[in-house]
Amino acid sequence: MFFRQILELARQQRKRVKVVGGGHSPSDIACTDGFMIHMGKLNRVLKVDKEQLQVKVEAGILLSQLNLELDKHGMALANLGAVSEVSAAGVIGTGTHNTGIEHGILPTQVVALSLLVASGEVLECSGAERPELFRAARLHLGALGVVLDVTFQCVPRFRLREIAFPASLTQVLDELEEHLRRSRFFRFLWFPHTDRVRVIYQDPTAQPPKSSSSWFWDYAVGYHLLEFLLWISSFFPGLVVWINRLFFRLLFSSRSENVDRSHRIFNYECRFRQHVQDWAIPM
C-alpha cells in the first residue's frame, strides 16, 4: 500500500506524517513541516446497508458528496455542521458539532473505522472490536494514524423546516430552557453592540420545500454591501455599532421560513472569511 511506503520514508527521515481532509479547520491542526497526505481521491462509497441504515466510505470523501449519495438511497446523516466541504475523517476527528441539546458531536454517528497506525498495521475498530481505541479514534485529532474508512450510522432521509425570527438577547437568555425544548435544533445569533438576536429553530417536517431566499437581500445587501461597510469600519471601528443595528433591521428583523432536505438546511453559506473560536459555557 502506498501509505505504508510514505510511513516508511517518514520513519527513515525521522519526520511526522499528517493527513489533511477538507483543510477547513480554523486552526493549524492539519499542518506539518513533515509529510502531508491529501486523501481527496479516496472518496468512494464502499458499502450501503439499507437495512441497518449504515454507510461505509473512504475517509477522504467530502460530506457534500456523501449527502448526495445518501439521498439517492433514501438515507441521510442525522446531524451535520454548517459546512459539508469537509472530509469524513476530518469532520469526526475534530469533534465537529451542530446545535440542539439532544444531539452529540458528529463522531457519535460513527459505528466503525479503520486506522493505519505508524507500524504499518491496519486496525479495525468498532464498539465490539478494540472498543477503547475506537472511542479515542472517533475523535482522533489527526494524531493516532491514518483513518482509511469510516462507517456512519444514518437515518431515513428527512426534511427540515427552519423558522427564524428576531428577539432580544435578555429574553432569549431568560427563556433558554424553553427554546431548547421547543426546537430540536435551536440556535441564536447575537449582534454585538445591540440587544438583538436572531433565533433559529430547525425541526423535521413533512411539509413541501419552501424558500424565502432572495439574491438581492442575501447577496447584494447581506454580503457585498455589508462586507464593503465592514471593510470601511476597519478604519473607523466606531461604525460597527451602526452597521450591526442597520443590518439587523434590514435583514433580520422579520420572520422567515425555509423547508428543504436536511443537509440543505443544516448547511449554510458562510459567505465571509471567518475567524472562529468555540467556547463551552455551562448553561
Ligand SMILES: Cc1cc2nc3c(=O)[nH]c(=O)nc-3n(C[C@H](O)[C@H](O)[C@H](O)COP(=O)(O)OP(=O)(O)OC[C@H]3O[C@@H](n4cnc5c(N)ncnc54)[C@H](O)[C@@H]3O)c2cc1C
Ligand atoms: C466556514 C466553516 C464553517 C464551519 N462550521 C463548523 C460547525 O458548524 N461546527 C463545527 O464544529 N465546526 C465547524 N467548522 C470547523 C470544521 O468543520 C472542522 O474543523 C472540520 O474538522 C473540518 O474538516 P476537514 O475535512 O476540513 O478537516 P481538516 O481541517 O483537513 O483536518 C482536521 C484534522 O483531521 C485530520 N485528518 C483529516 N483526515 C484524516 C485522515 N484520513 N486520517 C487521519 N487524520 C485525518 C487532520 O490531520 C487534522 O488533524 C467550520 C469551519 C469552517 C471553515
